Structure formats: C-alpha cells, structure tokens
Amino acid sequence: MLSVRNLHAAVEGKAILNGINLEIGPGQVHAIMGPNGSGKSTLANVLAGRDHFEVTAGEVEFRGWDLLEMEPEIRAREGLFLAFQYPVEIPGVSNLHMLKAAVNAVRRHRGEEELNAMEFLKLIKQKAALVEMRQEFLYRSVNEGFSGGEKKRNEILQMAMFEPRLSVLDETDSGLDIDALKIVAQGVNSLRSSDRSILLVTHYQRLLDYIVPDFVHVLAHGKIIRSGDKDLALELERKGYSWVEDHAGAA
C-alpha cells in the first residue's frame, strides 16, 4: 500500500525528518508514536502533500505510484486521506457543499458518475449516523464554531465518505473526551477491511485501546527508532519516551 524509504524533509531549512522507513501493507493498522517535536505531524503532512514542507531526500510509493510527484488533490482521489490534527474552519462553505464537491471530484477521477443531490444526501446521512453527528452540522460552515470533538468527528465523517485506501489520522485523539474518543474509534474501526490501511499518529497510548494496531513505531528526532507490536505502546506508556530514546542512543 505505502512504502516510505529514507524520507528526509525540512521546513525553512531545518531538517525535521531524517530518514524514515516504513512499509504499510493492505489491511494493516500502524501507529506512529513519539514525543512532541519528533516529526509525527510533519510525516502526516508530507504524505498528504503540504508544500510548506520540503522533501530533501527519499521516496514514497503509494499503490505503485510515486506519491511525492502527485498533487495533494490527486493523492486524495487515489485514496489517501489525512484527518487533520487541527481541522480548518471555512466560513461560508457548508459541510454539505464541500463534501459534495469533494466526493464528486473523486468520482470523476475514477470515471464514475457524479452523485446527484438526492443520492448524495442519502449517503451522507448514513455516514453521519456512523459518527453520531447531528444533521444540522451538515448544513453548518465547515468546522466553524465546532468544538474540538465535533471537528474530529467531522474528520471521521469525511473519511467515511471517501472510503480511502490509506487513512492517515494525525493526533485524532487529541482534545477528545472519552465518549468522543469511543465514537471516533468506532467510526474508524467500521472502516477497517482487508484492503484498507490506517496510519495512526498519536502521542498517547489511549487511542490504541480502541483502535488496536498491528504495528507500533516510535519516532524520535525524525527517525523511527523502534518498531514492535501493540505491546510496545503499553511499554512506552509505562516507561515514557525517554526510555526508548536512551535505549536507541545506547544501541
């Protein structure tokens, strides 16, 4: 699905990613954990194509394509989805309007017929129920005046609409209370399947109780310093990030 090889990235000349290697197979759920400033969000944004970050070396292959050569909207249409850590507020553009434009852009790209208003409404209502989102939110401006939890649920609603091949969830758990976390996790889990993969970027182990990963990687100073299964997250929770960092330093 995704292979990242020796990825280096910088922002304003400052190196943030220093050689990431990561292989994600179809149907797998990977979690990337790491302390603040380790480069987690940068990785998520580079994968989605944010031009603020400059890729200085390495390559990324996504479903056989050279991902770094693709525009962000093409990545999305080919099935890569980024759930933002800080979803953007867009006053004056309704959720419904944006999603209809987005879903139909994806469908056109795939050579499928666009959904008409009725079909679209039916689909979105069904997906909104999945994340327990009230219908009035569909008619409101994108994320405007939404609480932290509502914004994150809105991201998962969008994810559900797109049915992406690879979802990158950037700290989707941050700012969520336990009830919202469960709803979000339930939405994500319902999309798990043998041909969809998920990359969870998170600071805390808590999310992984609800979305159980197949692999856990620890990121520090822009490099994956340790990989393991879900038990690594639990160990990390117990011993703190300094443990892996020391460990890596000693190795």
Added chain:
Amino acid sequence: MQALPDACADPRTRPYLEQFRDVHETLSGAGVEWLARSRVSSMAHLCSGGFPTQRDEDWKYTPLRSVMAHPFSLAVGGHVPDDPDRYGVPGLDSLRVACIDGILDSRCAPCPAAGLSVQSFSDMLARNPDQLKSCMGKVSGARSHGFVLLNEALHRDGVVIEIAPRVRIDRPVELLMLSCEDSALVLPRILIIASEGCRVEIVEHQVSAHAGSGLYCGMTEMYLEPGAHVKYSVIQNQSRSAYQVSGAWAELAENSRLDCRTVSVGGALTRNDLAVNLTGPGAHCDMLGAYCLSGRQHVDNHTTVVHGAENCTSNELYKGVLDDRSRGVFHGRIRVEEGARKTDAQQANNTLLLSRGAEIDTKPQLEIYADDVKCSHGATVGQLDDKALFYLQTRGIDPAAARSMLISAFVGEVLQSVEPQPLHDYLCALLDEQLSDPGTGEPGP
C-alpha cells in the same frame, strides 16, 4: 435665463460645452422652461466648477486621467440590437424594460402589472412635465459633482417607475440598461416613486453589447413613501474598457425600507455614489455591495447614509475581491443628525486581496450629532487562507475549484439574501466567471 459661459475654467469640460451648444435645443423637454433653465445652469456650473480631480478629498483615490483623456460624444441612438432580451438575467421571470444607450426602447411591451407604471422620461416631459418638477434633482442636489452636472445638463431619456399605494408587484422589474454604441456618452435617468405601503423589486442591469469604451453617467432617484419596501439591485457588467460614474439617491419616509445591492464585475473604472436619506422615523436601509476585479479594474464606492429621524436603522456591508493590479475604494459616511435618537447604523468593508499588486483604500466616516445611538464600522483586508486551500485539496478538490469555493464563500455573504433564485445564481455566476478570467491586458486608469 442664465447665459452659457464662453470660457471653461476646467478645459476638460470644453468638449461637453460644445456638445451642449449643439444639442440642447433638441433635448427632451426643451420646451419646458424650468428644465431648460436647469440644464443651462448645470452646464454653467460644470464649466466653472469643472470635473473632480484627485485634489478633491472625495476623489483622492480615483484618478480620472483615462476617463478624461478623450471626450465622449453623446450617444446618437439607433444602435438597436435585434433582440435585447438575450442580454437579460437568464431564467428570471421579470417585467423587462430595456434602455438602449440610455433611451427607453419603444418596442418594450407596456408592463402588464396592475399598479405599476413605467414610462420614458421624454414621454413624461412631453405630456406632464410638472409632475417631474417636484422630484427631479431634489434628492440629488446635495454633494453633486461634475458628472452629476453633466447628466443634469445633457440627459436625454430614461425611465420613470411609479408603484401605486399598497400594491405588491410580484415579479421583479428588470431595467436592462444596454450599451450598444461604442465610445458613446450615455446619460440615463431613473426615477422611482414608491407610494405608500407598496412593495417592489427592481433590478438595474447594466450590460454592454460591445467590447469598446464609453462613459456611462447614470442618475437614479428614489422616493419611498411611508411603509414602502423597495429592493434595488444594480448589476454592473459593462465592457472591460468602459467607464462609469453613476449615482443613486434615495429618500426614505417613515417605516419605509430600501434594500440596495450593488454588484460590480465589469468596467475599466467605476465610481458609484450612493446616498440614502432616512427622513422618517423607523426607516431602514440595507446597503450591500460586492465587487470582483481583475486586470487593472478600478471600483470606487462612495456611500452616505443620513439618519435624520428617530429609530432608523442602516446596515452596510461591502465586500471586494481584488486580483492582479486592480484597485478598490470604499468610502462610507454615516451622519446622524441631531435628534435622531435610537439610531442603529452598522458598516463594514471587507476585502480579499488575491495578488500583491492589488490595492484597497477604505475610509469610514462617522458624524454623530445625537445621543443614544449605536454606530459601528469596521474594515478588514486579508488574503486567501493557505490552510483552507490545502484542506480542500486534501479532500480531492483541485486548487482552482478550492479558490473559487473560498472566494464565493467570502462574497456570498452579500448575495445570501438575494431572491429570486435565477437572480442569485446569475450573480454568483458573474462573480465566478470574473475570477476565472485571466483579465490582463485591458486598459485601466
């Protein structure tokens, strides 16, 4: 009668004085003494006072060099397109009246609505001139400038619309102001008399049938009697080489309501003066404006609202999107007269700059001579939000569509309340089209 001057203090007025000498005896209402007198007086004032310059505070940001570079000749008429209807707002079920280069097209069917009278100015002057005497130029007397005087001196025709008391006109009246003659001076007059308790929606739709230049100085006067409700939308979609200096003046009696909206997309240089006098208690006016400019287009909106009575409200919002090297000017004056207690006056001018070369000059001006009033003003200038653009892209939306979505959302606030739907859709499409047009290469000021 006042004599015409021999000399012009402002040499830019000379060609117009010469034209006046040639035609004034053939202008509409030439036999009506008060009108003939007023025309001569306006011309004399124009010659002595001249056209504005950037030294005038009200014209500081609007250079008239290009407008004044070549004198324009009065439209001669006769450039009548076969089918003016094709320039109308598509799909709008309107009572359409066409003015070709400022002259009412006689082929227009008389309006079928009961309680609505639409006549040409020249007919009215021929049949019943004294009815016009009391209202022509009354509200426009104040703050007049050279272009107003030019219209006052040389206007040939236009439309007089009267709505009978307590009548509700269900279909919008569309005044199709069509410019057909290249490089002509067009001086239409519009007079709207909204009788007590009536309701009407009027769309003044300015459009060019040619891609050439021209100078359009329209003057609109509106009288709203007690309880009248008038929606007045102006669509400015002239050719990209055309110049326009127009004015609208309104007087609102008690409990009347005026919803004004000006949408500007065309023209090389456009100056709009909008002045609303709230003279009766409880009157309300909305003054909304949207402009999307590219290339070297220039739009200057000068607005004035005078709160002259208690309990009046005004709500003003102008939003502009400026690309390339275009320039916007906004001047919003609110005057609250002594005794106009419980006034509520709001004003905002928000601008989106899409390029480094674009510029907005915005100036609020509040004069408050009463106690117990609420007045506010605000201006913002910003750029498209990069984060929002990226967000939309990650949702599969291409950058051009994402930009257009964000821009439409920005100006959309001004169009939100537009009815009926075909008019709303048309305005959105015009703004959208304007933004996807590369727009460079047109002459500008």
